[in-house]
Amino acid sequence: MATGRQRRSGGNRNGRSGGTAQRGRSNQRRPRDNDGIIPVLAKAVRDIEHGAQRNQLTSSHRTRFQVCALLAREERARVKADTEVSDAQREGQLKRLDGIATILAQTAAREPSLFHLLDMDAEISDAARRVKKEMQIEGGLEPEPDPEPVVLSEVETMRAERKVVPPSVRAAQLANPFMVPDFTDAEKRKLTERRLVGWELITPLLNSFEQAPNGAPACMALPEPKTSLSYRGQDLMDHQSRLLAAVAKGHRTFLLADEPGLGKTAQALLAAQAADAYPLLCVVPNVVKTNWAREAERWTPERSVSVVHGDGDTVDGFADIIIVNYEILDRHARWMSEHGFRGMVVDEAHFIKNKKSQRSQHVLDISDHIQHRVARPLLMALTGTPLINDIEDFVAIWEFLGWIDAKKPGPVLMGKLEETGMTPVDHGFYPAARQAVVDMGIVRRRKVDVASDIPARRIADMPVELDGAEGRSIREAERHLAKRLAGRYDAAVEARRNRGEETRGIDAELIRRVAKAELTDETNTSTGENVFSMVRRIGSAKAQLAADYAAQLSRSAGKVVFFAKHVDVMDAAQELFTSRGIGWAAVRGEQSSTTRQKNIDAFVNDPDVQIIVCSLTAAGVGLNLQVASNVVLAELSWTDAEQTQAIDRVHRIGQDMPVTAWRVIAAQTVDARIAELIDSKAGLAARALDGSEEEFSSVDVQLEALVSILTEALEERAGA
Known part of the structure; x- marks a missing residue:
């Protein structure tokens, strides 16, 4: 109408x-x-x-x-x-x-x-x-009347009041009042075909990665660098030089998904210099904010750098590179959208995979404003683990890069898909579509392929027995959980029988339904023993054993990185190290950036600091700890990606010793099941990005742990 x-x-x-x-x-x-x-x-x-x-x-x-x-x-x-x-x-x-x-x-x-x-x-x-x-x-x-003014809710009002414009930024805006949008380099692309108009294409694009054939390339073609590149006396590795050569040829959007430890930070900073993408905005986790500033000063010393803290009172609005962490982005998103940035880098880009989260929305909004003001800005998403749980983790990253919008491919990607001459009903569309997305700027290199001088790494499982009352309590709790699951299963079988349906043997599909119901109940209540509380209890029970092994390693093998998930495990480890006279430092979530960096420097530079105690969530990304070659994983993560990120704080460029990650596992408990399931998930990114022949799996570890417990209980009962 x-x-x-x-x-x-x-x-x-x-x-x-x-x-x-x-x-x-x-x-x-x-x-x-x-x-x-x-x-x-x-x-x-x-x-x-x-x-x-x-x-x-x-x-x-x-x-x-x-x-x-x-x-x-x-x-x-x-x-x-x-x-x-x-x-x-x-x-x-x-x-x-x-x-x-x-x-x-x-x-x-x-x-x-x-x-x-x-x-x-x-x-x-x-x-x-x-x-x-x-x-x-x-x-x-x-004309229809103007819309009624929007009445903000109390929460929205508080959020609006948090928006700030730092004094120096305001001065920069006054100094440059006419920031004219740049369309001089707009890419010319005429869509000669319109056969894909009306097709739903996002799902087929995701499927093209999920169903990737063995050996399918997951890296865009990168040109040979004309000469060997070096900066400040440091020679760049060939894989780094190739990306910069692509930037020099005019490519401007990258999903830089190199495995952790291959120098993505340096590549992003040097790419901005090659593209003259200043001012540059870098959105990074809080734990690496200081490190990004150091790396910027190291690789591009001629460029001014400013780090945003709190309300940004000390930020330099005239700086070439502005670094901000996700946690305070909500306060600064408004002025950053209007500041005239010509480039944007998002580090640990898997942080924005949930598009409903506030930080994801702010990142996407800033990127959208930059793309509307600058025809071809430099946009880089950095992550060594682009896929955590599901192939749809790609969506927000692709949208940040401008390859797609909320519903369909963007003009450039649509043009590439039109050029295939096919639609999703054609079998050949999927490999061609996948290649079209890769050519948009996916860059994925593995250590084994490009950094053969980095020593090998291995994961060694350390089974431990939980003795005493705590161990008996945990095993009893697991038996109660298995009994409760079996009771749910029996009730479901009885309900079927009342409907006149027959259940023969052990029904695997019914087991999964029961496990899902239990998992839903567990996430909605804080009472009762469940798989989450048991895993936490197991972590606490393992704390002394894991810390004791780390102490022994530090005596015999040098510096050790100790990872844990929960505060009580870290506290117990630190107490043991203190009691034995072992120097230690810590990287934990509640620390300020200054304290965190001070502790990292102490571990790296002070020979008396033998162990660094790290939170999996606060220190699992962005840190460079290759001064050590041994990692102790005191608690298991729910994802292979989180485990890998932790290990790669040590296994990275600059490491000259073989790396061993010692995974402490409580034998004869659900801990052992979870370790197996984590390993089974490792195929997700390998299949989608690396063309690996590993079996693709997007299993939910928590669900599969419950399935495993219930299946074993039913099998034991049937064999009794």
Whole structure:
């Protein structure tokens, strides 16, 4: 339906019959061609067309282009629904609207950056709303009233009040009041085919990775560097030089998914220099914020660096590189969206995989604003583990990079998909689509392929027996859990029997349903013994044993990195190290950035600090601890990715010793089952990105642990 309403005082200016008082007279004459909204649109699209022909499109042209498309669409719907005009009159008006649509399409073909404005879901700016209102009035339509002001909730009001503009940033904005959007390098891409219009394509794109054939490449073609590159006397490795060569050739969006330890931070900083993408915004985890500042000073010393803390009172708004952590991004997202950044790097990009989270929304919003102001900004998503739980972890990263929007591929990727000449009903579409996404800028290199000088690593499981009352209590709790699951299963079988259904043997599908129900109950209650509370108790019971082994390692093998998940495990380890006179430092979530970096420096540089006690969540990413070659994993993670990230704090460029990760596992408990399940999940990223022949698995470890417990209980009962 048309959004504009016929103005009663305007008579018959838009070719309609007007109000009922004028109906008799209106039906006796043909609407004049110069009346209504259509001639207003025709005049506007001709002006836009001439601007495109002269390569002189302005922001005003672009705004009117979108408004013309909106009004033409609305007028077409109104004309089709109007029962007060003759068929001949209706046909004539539709033909004139077809002419306007043709001019819009031809103009967009000449200037592809206009295509997204034709989308029905394209964002309508305040300027577009004003122009639309003016054109409606000129065409004899009564614009709809302005929307009611939005009343913010208490939470939204508090959030809005947290928005800040640091003093130095305000000064920078005043010094540069006219930040004109840059469209000079807009990529020209004409969509010669439109066969994919109307297809749902996001799911097929994800499936193309999930179903990747063995050996399928997961890295875009990277050019050979012209010469061996070095910075400040440090030679870059070949894989690093290749990425910079791609930037030098003009590529600007990258999912840099190199395995941890291959120098992604240096590559991103040097890429910004190669692309002259300044000012550059780096969004990073809090734990590595200080390290990013150091790396920037190390690799690009001629560029000024500023780190945002708190409300940003000390930030330098004129800096070339601005570094901010996810945790405070909500306060700064507004000014960062308008600051004129020409590049944006998101470190540990798997942090934004949940699009509903506030930090993900802020990252996507800032990226979207940058892409609207700069035609080809440098956008880089850095993560050694792009897939944590599911293939859909890709979606937010692709959207950040501008490869897709919320519903469909962006113009460049759509062009590549159109060039395949296929649709999702064709079997060959999937490998071709996967390659199209890879060519957008996925860069994935493995240590074994590009850094053969990094020594091997291995994971050694250390089974321990939980003796005493605590061990007996844990095993008893596991038996109670198994009994409760079996009771649920029996109740389900009985319900089937009452419905006249037969259950033969042990029903694997019913086991999974029971496990899912138990898991749902466990996540919604804080009472009772469940798999989560048992795993935590097991971690506490293992604490002394794991710490004792780390102490022994430090005496015989040098520095040790000790990882744990819970505070009480870290506390117990630190107490043991203190009691034995072993120097230690700690990296924990509650520390300030200054304290954290001080402790890291002490571990790296002080020979008397033999062990660093690290939180899996606070220190599992971004740290460089290759001064050690032994890692003790006192508690198990729920994901292989988290475990791998921890180990790769040590197994990285600069390491000259074989790395061993000692995984402490409580024998004859659910701990052992979880270790096996974590290992089975390792195939996800390998299958999707590395073309590995490992079996693809996206199992939920928590669910599968319950399935394992219930299955074993039922089998034991059947064999009794």
